[in-house]
Amino acid sequence: MRRVYMDNSATTPVRQEVIEAMSECMKDDFGNPSSLHWFGRQARRRMETAREQVAGLIGAEPEEIVFTSGGTEADNMVMKGVTQQLRHKGRHVITSSVEHHAILHTGEYLEKNGFDVTYLAVDEHGRVDPDHLRHAIGPQTTLVSIMLANNEVGTIQPIEELAAICRENGVLFHTDAVQGVGQLDVDVETLGVDFLSLSGHKLYGPKGVGALYVRRNRRFQPLFHGGGHERRRRAGTENIPGIVGLGLACQLSHEELPERREKLVAMRDGLIAGLIERVEDVQLNGHPSERLPNNCNLSFNYVEGEAMLLNLDLQGIAVASGSACTSGSIEPSHVLLAMGVSRELAQGSLRLSLGSFNCTEDVDYVLETLPPIVDKLRQMSPLYHGKE
Numbered sequence: 382m383r384r385v386y387m388d389n390s391a392t393t394p395v396r397q398e399v400i401e402a403m404s405e406c407m408k409d410d411f412g413n414p415s416s417l418h419w420f421g422r423q424a425r426r427r428m429e430t431a432r433e434q435v436a437g438l439i440g441a442e443p444e445e446i447v448f449t450s451g452g453t454e455a456d457n458m459v460m461k462g463v464t465q466q467l468r469h470k471g472r473h474v475i476t477s478s479v480e481h482h483a484i485l486h487t488g489e490y491l492e493k494n495g496f497d498v499t500y501l502a503v504d505e506h507g508r509v510d511p512d513h514l515r516h517a518i519g520p521q522t523t524l525v526s527i528m529l530a531n532n533e534v535g536t537i538q539p540i541e542e543l544a545a546i547c548r549e550n551g552v553l554f555h556t557d558a559v560q561g562v563g564q565l566d567v568d569v570e571t572l573g574v575d576f577l578s579l580s581g582h583k584l585y586g587p588k589g590v591g592a593l594y595v596r597r598n599r600r601f602q603p604l605f606h607g608g609g610h611e612r613r614r615r616a617g618t619e620n621i622p623g624i625v626g627l628g629l630a631c632q633l634s635h636e637e638l639p640e641r642r643e644k645l646v647a648m649r650d651g652l653i654a655g656l657i658e659r660v661e662d663v664q665l666n667g668h669p670s671e672r673l674p675n676n677c678n679l680s681f682n683y684v685e686g687e688a689m690l691l692n693l694d695l696q697g698i699a700v701a702s703g704s705a706c707t708s709g710s711i712e713p714s715h716v717l718l719a720m721g722v723s724r725e726l727a728q729g730s731l732r733l734s735l736g737s738f739n740c741t742e743d744v745d746y747v748l749e750t751l752p753p754i755v756d757k758l759r760q761m762s763p764l765y766h767g768k769e
């Protein structure tokens with residue numbers, strides 16, 4: 382059976398070059414980078430090369446990169462560490478209602494620990510209004526965290542504008558750029574951010590490794606205490622193979638970005654147009670133009686997303702639905718609900734996220750396979766028959 386992987390926003394396949402660099406590193410450079418001898422120095426050299434590669438992709442200096450165990454840790458580091466560091470100044474944090482759970486659930490944790498958190502609303506395309514941010518900032522606000530691009534609907538936020546508002550008001554700004562890095566031009570100077578999270582497994586690197594960009598002189602309380610690793614910002618012996626893999630994935634992304642983006646946009650637009658043409662009662666979720674090159678998120682009226690997902694899986698196609706099965710009940714996506722999408726349409730949503738391993742034949746296969754599945758499910762749906 383043909384296998385088509387279109388769930389690249391959940392995780393990407395690991396590139397062959399990355400696998401090779403990592404296994405070489407595990408074989409040859411097993412030293413502890415804190416050791417002074419040759420083995421230690423060799424491991425440290427590999428790590429510092431990777432730091433340059435990560436910094437290079439986002440226009441940062443190597444000293445501004447802290448390696449983490451992934452996007453979730455980087456998000457936690459900022460949300461907890463910055464608020465803790467500045468708690469004498471104020472106890473108010475601002476984020477948005479469409480963030481990844483790594484931010485939202487950390488916000489809830491902060492609320493339980495004496496902080497006020499504002500979750501900014503978004504418009505029907507999933508965008509934060511800069512004026513809303515301006516009005517939400519108060520004398521108590523110390524940190525604002527707004528994602529660069531949404532993992533479900535692909536909407537890109539006006540980060541430059543949001544970060545500028547924070548700078549004018551003396552408030553630190555973080556962006557979760559996990560979905561954007563590797564697909565969009567991301568430059569920390571252009572964006573004007575103080576902190577930025579990225580993750581290896583969303584850009585064809587390994588899982589369990591990521592990085593936090595920390596602008597020079599920005600301070601935060603560390604999550605982990607122990608040795609003086611990562612300039613005292615993250616204790617623990619570094620995950621050298623993972624870091625080497627992340628570094629190479631960043632370097633390759635940097636070189637290939639324009640070409641990758643062009644290819645993804647062409648496939649994405651073909652997929653969206655093809656599905657809208659072949660299926661009735663479909664709506665595109667997210668922003669029509671300010672969206673990730675790889676994201677296609679559609680709601681199919683009168684069908685359950687999970688049912689489409691499982692039927693596609695039987696045909697070898699891997700996608701995501703906009704609902705998460707938590708404790709047996711299907712909860713519609715918080716992102717779609719925040720955008721004002723009805724519960725019914727939110728439950729009928731499907732996310733197809735492309736990657737650089739996809740080809741136009743994959744798109745054609747989905748265009749052949751999905752419409753008959755939607756037809757079949759609608760024929761079985763009482764809601765659909767009630768429509769006429």
Ligand SMILES: *Cc1c(COP(=O)(O)O)cnc(C)c1O
Nearest residue numbers: 451452453481483532559560580
């Ligand atoms: C995947 C993802 C994360 C979490 O990254 P991990 O490395 O899996 O912990 C955080 N934010 C966004 C937007 C993501 O897509």
